[in-house]
Each structure stands twice: as structure tokens, then as C-alpha cells.
Amino acid sequence: MRVLLVEDDKPLSAALSQSLRTANHAVDCVFCGKDALNAVLDDQTDLVILDLGLPDIDGLDVLKSIRQKSKAMPVIILTARDKITDKILGLDAGADDYLPKPFEMDELLARLRVIERRQGTAATAIVSVNNVSLNTQTLELFIDNEIVSLPRRELMLLKALMENAGRIQSKQKLESRLYEWGEEVVSNTIEVHIHHLRKKLPDKFIKTIRGVGYSIPQKGS
Template sequence: MRVLLVEDDIALAQGLQQSLRREGYSIDCVHDGKSALLAISAGSVEMVILDLGLPDMDGLQVLKQAKAKYKQLPILILTARDSSDDKVEGLDYGADDYLVKPFDMAELFARLRVIERRLGTADSARITHNNVILDTKANQVFLDGEAVSFSRREYMIVKSLMENIGRIQSKEQLENKLYEWGEEVASNTIEVHVHHVRKKLPKDFIKTVRGVGYIVSKR
């Protein structure tokens, strides 16, 4: 999943980026409100983690403007503002969740998983299809009860397809989930990743929809 982190504390932003990447997210980071709105308008952001104390504008204004144009874009507020009034205001402006600093990383990850489940087809942290299990909490895939080893990006492909069982994921959609701004992506990169993933999963588990993308079918 492609996440935009909006955080002006550079040290905290760097730590969050590293932790979120380890959890399988692709992270783009900006440090002010105007840059956040530009990034959101570019169209490849799937979720936003938003600080409210930004240097150029209040984060609530970023939230309000983003939600006015992109109502379905999930936004989690991550802020030091801890009063009930602040929380109510943020949620009333359209935030999908509100987490106060200092926070526990495990709780942040859990809240992000809840938002992801709202976006996809999964209704729990474990998705089972045929004899394959995806555990999004453990970031692990099991085949016939045995753990399967994937690289980070291979895992992200499996996760994206299994969270959208029955829905085609285009090459462009997968690239947006896997790669961050500025990363060079070869024309056949997704095909190579899918090829490696297929070797580790049952035959025909991932199907190619020629000229469109890939799918894990419901049957």
C-alpha cells in the first residue's frame, strides 16, 4: 500500500518511514501542508498519515481540503493534540482515525490494518483462500500450514492480490503500491516479481488477465 506521511519532525518522519517500510508499506514523505495537497492531487496515494502541527498551515485544513476532493481517501491523524475537542474536530472533518503522540508503533500498525481492511475484501487480519493463508499482522504467508519466504515486494504483491480477491489489479496499481517517488521501475519489473511469487504458490493461484493485470479469482 502506498502511504503518504505528512510530518514536519524530520527525526520522527525518518523513524516512521523505516518502521512502516518494514511492515510492507511504500512510504512517500512530505513535511508541510502544501506539499501534502500536491502529493494527494497527483493521485497515487492510497492512505495518508497526517500531523496537524505543520509549519505552513494547520493540518486540519489539509484534512478538510483533501476530503473535499477525495472523500474516499483514508486519513489517519497522528498528532500531539490530545484534547477531546481536538479529536472530535478532526473526526468531524473526516479523519478515519486519530492517534495521539507519543504512541506505540504496534497500535499504529493495528489501526492501519483496520483501515486497509475497510478498503479491501478482508474482514480480519488473516485471509484464507484455498490452501493459502495471508496473515497481515505477522506479515507472513502460509501454504498448507508452512510459512513461505517472500521478499518485501513479493509479499506486497501477494497481499495486494489477496486483499482484493476477485478484483483485477493492474500493473500500474501494483507499481504504485510497491514503489515510492523517484524510484526507477523497469518496464518488466512487476512481471518479474509475479513470476517469482508464482513459483512459491499453487499453480494458477495468480492468474494473468492479458493486457489488463493479475487476479486471484474467487474460485
């Protein structure tokens, strides 16, 4: 998942982004409300983690602006404002979740997984297509009940495809799920990852839609 982290405390932002990347999320970091709103307009973000105490625009106003632009964009508030009245204000302003600081990273990751399941096609952490199963929580891949090891990028790519089984995913959309701002992406990167995945997956599991992107079959097809 492509996460936009809006946190003006740079040491905390660095620690959070590292933990999110370890959990196989792509993370873009901004440190003020203006940059957050510009990033949301780029339409490459899957979820926003939003601090409220920003230096230029109050986080609640940022949230309200996000909601004007996107009703569906998931937003988790992560803030030191821990009073129940603050939580009510945040949720009423359109937040999907509200986590006061200090917090446990495992809890934040669990809340992200809940939102992922809500957005995706799977009701549980296990996404299965025919004889291929992926645990989106542990990122363990099973083919015919045998565990298969994949590099991080290939796992992220396969996850994006399996969560959208039956729907075409463009090359640009897949790149946005795997790579963050500033990362150099050569023109054939996705093709290379797809090539390596196909060597490990059942024959014709990933279908190329020429000039459009890639898809995998729906369960049973």
C-alpha cells in the first residue's frame, strides 16, 4: 500500500516510515499541511497517516480539505491530542481511525490491515486465487500448500495483483504501489518483476493486457 505520512516531527517520521517499509508499505513523507494536500492531488496515495499539530495548517483543516477532494481516501489520525473530545472532532471531520500518541507500532500496523481489508476484495488476511494463496498480514505465499519465498518487491507486486483479482492494473498504478518519491524507476522495472514472478507461479497466472497493464484471474477462472 502507498502511504502518505504527514508528520512534522522528523525523527518520529523517520522511525515510522522505516517501520512501515519493513511491513512492506511504500511511504512518502511530508512535514506540513500544504505539502500533504498537494500530495493527495497527485492521486497516487492509498492511505494518509495524519498528525494534527502541523506547523502551517491545523491537521483537522487538512483532513476537511482531503474530504472535499476525496470522500474515499482512508485517513488515520496519529496525534498527541488524546482527549475524547479531540477524538470525536477527528472522527466527525472524516477520519477513518484515530490513534493517540504514544502508541505501539504493532497497533498502527493492525489498523492499517483493517483498512486494507475494507478497501480490498478479501474479508480476511488470506487472499486465494485457485491454488495460490497469499497471507497479506505475514506476506507468506503458498502454491499448492507449499510455501514459496519471494523478494520484497515481488511480494508487493503480487499482493497488489491478487487483491484486485479480475481487474486490470496499469503499469503506472503498480509502480506507485512499489516505489516512493525520489526512487529511480527504470522503464522496464515492472516487466522484470513480472518476468521473475511468472517463473515461480502457475502457468498463465499473470495475464498481460497489451498496452494497458496486467491482471490475474478471479478465483475459479
